[in-house]
Amino acid sequence: MTHILAFAEQRGGALRKVALEAVSTARGLADGQDGEVHALLLGAPGIAAHAESLFEYGADVVLVVEHDGFAQYNAESASAFVADRIASGAYRAAIFAASAMGKDLAPRVAGKLKTALASDVTSLAREGDAYVVTHPTYTGKVIATARLLAKPALISVRPGAIPAIAKPRTGRVEKVAPVGDPAKSRVVVTETSTSDSKKLDLGDAPVIVSGGRGLKASEHFHLVEELADAFGNAAVGATRAVTDEGWRPHSDQIGQTGRVVSPDLYVAVGISGAIQHLAGMRTARTIVAINRDKDAPIFKVADYGIVGDVFEVLPVLTKAIREAKKAQG
Numbered sequence: 494m495t496h497i498l499a500f501a502e503q504r505g506g507a508l509r510k511v512a513l514e515a516v517s518t519a520r521g522l523a524d525g526q527d528g529e530v531h532a533l534l535l536g537a538p539g540i541a542a543h544a545e546s547l548f549e550y551g552a553d554v555v556l557v558v559e560h561d562g563f564a565q566y567n568a569e570s571a572s573a574f575v576a577d578r579i580a581s582g583a584y585r586a587a588i589f590a591a592s593a594m595g596k597d598l599a600p601r602v603a604g605k606l607k608t609a610l611a612s613d614v615t616s617l618a619r620e621g622d623a624y625v626v627t628h629p630t631y632t633g634k635v636i637a638t639a640r641l642l643a644k645p646a647l648i649s650v651r652p653g654a655i656p657a658i659a660k661p662r663t664g665r666v667e668k669v670a671p672v673g674d675p676a677k678s679r680v681v682v683t684e685t686s687t688s689d690s691k692k693l694d695l696g697d698a699p700v701i702v703s704g705g706r707g708l709k710a711s712e713h714f715h716l717v718e719e720l721a722d723a724f725g726n727a728a729v730g731a732t733r734a735v736t737d738e739g740w741r742p743h744s745d746q747i748g749q750t751g752r753v754v755s756p757d758l759y760v761a762v763g764i765s766g767a768i769q770h771l772a773g774m775r776t777a778r779t780i781v782a783i784n785r786d787k788d789a790p791i792f793k794v795a796d797y798g799i800v801g802d803v804f805e806v807l808p809v810l811t812k813a814i815r816e817a818k819k820a821q822g
């Protein structure tokens with residue numbers, strides 16, 4: 494019997510979309526095999542209420558650890574607990590998100606277990622006794638393929654790269670005691686600062702509208718925000734040129750030195766398509782680029798291109814999206 498563990502990420506008591514993606518990925522690996530999907534959920538008392546969502550995406554078992562010490566992510570106690578759980582549970586693999594939290598947690602767990610970790614994976618499949626994963630490297634210019642033979646194999650998946658697909662199971666919740674006392678951890682989270690809790694996180698948004706230097710000034714970003722607003726499920730991103738200028742906060746930056754995203758739709762507005770920007774968005778499922786320069790490199794990765802002035806194109810596009818949404822009801 495070989496189970497697959499999925500780390501179910503939560504922030505502030507809310508389940509993150511990457512948690513469902515991790516469970517769904519684990520389900521894909523477990524199907525047809527003799528083993529279960531165990532979703533691991535750490536949080537403050539009450540976090541077990543999210544178990545239903547995890548069953549919906551394919552968990553057979555939701556392992557819940559409710560403790561005030563897990564209300565916020567704590568690298569020391571979370572990694573100790575997750576490593577202990579994997580070591581004690583006959584797991585063939587453990588799936589994490591390659592999110593900020595997962596990038597911190599998964600290598601710590603791999604170190605404790607002295608096992609292999611494939612990080613920031615964009616696809617994975619089972620091949621005999623191995624897992625075959627792909628991982629973009631050299632700012633996305635090369636796609637590396639790796640065969641993972643380690644047991645357990647740890648894999649962190651790029652947010653949005655493997656969609657969460659509902660596959661409901663009738664599962665069971667198992668409450669588990671933490672290892673030691675998480676409240677006594679040497680790591681103390683004193684403050685968490687969030688940019689705007691009402692804003693959709695770039696990692697969770699199915700649609701991202703990103704603006705570049707082609708917008709000319711911060712006061713023109715309302716055009717980008719209005720297009721995002723018309724979609725209704727979109728977040729606003731930016732290039733480094735824009736964040737360096739202070740037109741948008743650094744938390745909005747997409748790229749090699751910013752966020753790496755894989756939304757269903759990425760709209761690049763007035764963005765040249767520098768390699769460092771592409772590193773953060775080229776795995777988006779559909780890319781639309783608007784640029785007045787028909788030779789801009791962004792068109793090489795775009796599925797759809799509009800050669801035109803953003804100040805003329807954006808109002809028309811926003812109006813068209815609003816009307817299409819209205820017609821849909």
Ligand SMILES: Cc1cc2nc3c(=O)[nH]c(=O)nc-3n(C[C@H](O)[C@H](O)[C@H](O)COP(=O)(O)OP(=O)(O)OC[C@H]3O[C@@H](n4cnc5c(N)ncnc54)[C@H](O)[C@@H]3O)c2cc1C
Pocket residue numbers: 704705706707708731732733734735746747748749750751762763764765766767768769770773783784785786789801802803804
């Ligand atoms: C180590 C390193 C790390 C980096 N990390 C990142 C990163 O993480 N993310 C990132 O984005 N960049 C990063 N960069 C910077 C990157 O190299 C580019 O400089 C940056 O992405 C360019 O941003 P941009 O496309 O907004 O601006 P530009 O390259 O100036 O492009 C502006 C585009 O707008 C078009 N345009 C202008 N006016 C209009 C108009 N009216 N209508 C339509 N189109 C118009 C132009 O044709 C042009 O293509 C990094 C650079 C280095 C060296």
